Amino acid sequence: MAWKHRVTCRMFELRDARREWKADRDVWKAEWRARDKDAKNSGAPEGGPMGPPPNGFALLPWLLMGLGAFSNLLQGKTANPWIGGIGLFVFNSLYISVVFQAFDKRRREARYTLLALIAMGLLTCGLAITYGGSWLMFFPLLGLATGAVVRGRRLGQVALGLSALAGTIGGLEEGWDALNIAYGTFLSTMVTAAILSLAEAVRELRAAREELAHRAVEQERLRFSRDLHDLLGHTLSVIVVKSEAARRLAHRDLDAALTQVSDIESVGRQALTEIREAVTGYREGSLTTELDRARSALMAAGIEPVVRQSGPPLAAQTEALLGWVVREAVTNAVRHSGAARCEISVAGTPERVRLRVHDNGRGAAAVPPQPGIGGTGLRGLTERLGAAGGSLEAGPAARGFTVTAELPALPGEAEPDAMLEPERAG
Numbered sequence: 001m002a003w004k005h006r007v008t009c010r011m012f013e014l015r016d017a018r019r020e021w022k023a024d025r026d027v028w029k030a031e032w033r034a035r036d037k038d039a040k041n042s043g044a045p046e047g048g049p050m051g052p053p054p055n056g057f058a059l060l061p062w063l064l065m066g067l068g069a070f071s072n073l074l075q076g077k078t079a080n081p082w083i084g085g086i087g088l089f090v091f092n093s094l095y096i097s098v099v100f101q102a103f104d105k106r107r108r109e110a111r112y113t114l115l116a117l118i119a120m121g122l123l124t125c126g127l128a129i130t131y132g133g134s135w136l137m138f139f140p141l142l143g144l145a146t147g148a149v150v151r152g153r154r155l156g157q158v159a160l161g162l163s164a165l166a167g168t169i170g171g172l173e174e175g176w177d178a179l180n181i182a183y184g185t186f187l188s189t190m191v192t193a194a195i196l197s198l199a200e201a202v203r204e205l206r207a208a209r210e211e212l213a214h215r216a217v218e219q220e221r222l223r224f225s226r227d228l229h230d231l232l233g234h235t236l237s238v239i240v241v242k243s244e245a246a247r248r249l250a251h252r253d254l255d256a257a258l259t260q261v262s263d264i265e266s267v268g269r270q271a272l273t274e275i276r277e278a279v280t281g282y283r284e285g286s287l288t289t290e291l292d293r294a295r296s297a298l299m300a301a302g303i304e305p306v307v308r309q310s311g312p313p314l315a316a317q318t319e320a321l322l323g324w325v326v327r328e329a330v331t332n333a334v335r336h337s338g339a340a341r342c343e344i345s346v347a348g349t350p351e352r353v354r355l356r357v358h359d360n361g362r363g364a365a366a367v368p369p370q371p372g373i374g375g376t377g378l379r380g381l382t383e384r385l386g387a388a389g390g391s392l393e394a395g396p397a398a399r400g401f402t403v404t405a406e407l408p409a410l411p412g413e414a415e416p417d418a419m420l421e422p423e424r425a426g
Contacts, residue, residue, distance in 0.1 A: 059099040059192075062144055063092060068134030069127075078131060087127050091138060094120045095145055102148035102196070117149055121162075125169060132173030136181050139166035143185040147192030159189040226380040235271040237331045238293070239264055241301045263296065287314065287346070290323035294330040294344060301334045303359070304341045311348025315410035321388060322346065322355050322405060325381055329357035329394075329403040332378075337361025339400060353409045360400040378403070 069078075069088060078084045098116050101107040124138045143162060150158050163186035170178025246260035291307050298305040314322070326344060333342050339361030347354050382392045390407035 059144055059148060062141060065137045065141055068137060072134060084131060087123060091120065091123050095141060098145045099148050108149055113149060117145060120145060128169050136170050139181055140184040140188045143189035144192050147189040148196055151193060151197060155193050159186050162189060235267060237334050238267050238297045241297060241334055245300050287319040287323050290326045291344065294326050297330055297334055298342050303339055306343040308345040311353060314348060314353060318353060318407050318410050321385060321407060325355055325405045328378060328381060333359045337401060348409055351409055353407050355405040358397060358400060358402045
């Protein structure tokens with residue numbers, strides 16, 4: 001029989017669709033395993049998969065609501081059974097097509113899906129007016145398909161309009177019993193839309209969370225690379241300069257050479273401590289300590305240091321940032337400037353603090369030109385100070401090279417003798 005052939009064809013189509021769904025599920029599981037493995041290797045927060053994304057198979061069982069109409073067809077209780085059979089087949093085909101399109105945003109908003117939904121509505125009205133009775137149950141099925149496709153502000157208006165239409169047609173056929181059809185249509189439309197929208201929002205939030213975790217890992221890697229660059233660049237420069245000084249002094253002043261060697265040992269031990277702190281991310285440098293180290297490095301390189309510091313006590317965060325600037329600027333001066341004198345001044349007010357490092361060397365000519373401000377270290381410091389509300393400027397002066405940093409003055413802890421020595425020169 002022809003209807004058996006149609007049923008067989010539909011069964012083959014459903015079987016093929018199920019195979020495709022299983023293949024997509026296997027691919028999805030493989031992607032989740034790979035993402036979890038990457039998250040574990042990168043240190044990102046772990047989270048198990050939320051299960052396969054919803055698809056049209058979740059809405060197929062509701063087609064059982066049309067079994068009453070199908071039973072009437074088989075029992076010969078429906079007038080013009082060929083028309084009813086064709087209508088039932090077309091409705092089921094449109095329903096399956098629409099619900100499978102509804103889980104992809106691009107296909108859900110396509111014109112084909114909208115036209116198929118409109119065709120479903122017209123067919124449902126025609127079948128309900130022609131046959132009534134159990135055929136009215138196609139209105140809640142139409143509501144399911146509508147809720148799966150329609151989202152946003154239009155949903156309420158569409159649900160109310162569809163429910164009113166179902167109630168009106170049902171009232172003409174079944175009287176007051178049509179209220180159940182109208183209520184079921186409204187409920188199926190709104191609940192389906194709410195559940196699918198919530199599932200989609202949860203998955204978007206999960207994707208956003210993963211993206212933020214990956215960005216946090218990238219930011220931590222960037223922080224570590226910058227800290228390591230600044231730490232090792234300065235430390236190795238000091239070690240090289242002091243080693244050269246020890247070599248020059250070894251044949252004429254052994255005690256002075258031993259002093260330089262002792263300083264190299266101290267610098268090396270301190271570098272190990274700072275690298276450990278940089279790895280853990282809890283390093284808070286002291287500006288006074290950095291100024292002392294800068295004075296020692298400059299003197300070892302044969303550069304006269306002049307250090308001036310005035311103003312109120314600074315917060316630990318501000319001292320740490322300015323300490324990085326002092327470290328990088330002095331390292332560049334020792335490496336490239338060929339200067340005889342380097343001035344470091346720190347001037348603070350209740351609102352802002354200003355650091356200036358100036359040497360009288362060869363200036364920018366000593367450093368190979370690179371895009372942006374200075375080299376890698378100064379460019380990274382520019383971003384750090386900018387994030388803290390400050391600024392960094394570096395460039396050649398009338399003679400030599402000048403690095404100027406400004407930061408908003410955060411409240412710091414007052415030290416007993418902080419205000420007794422408003423200016424210190426070395």
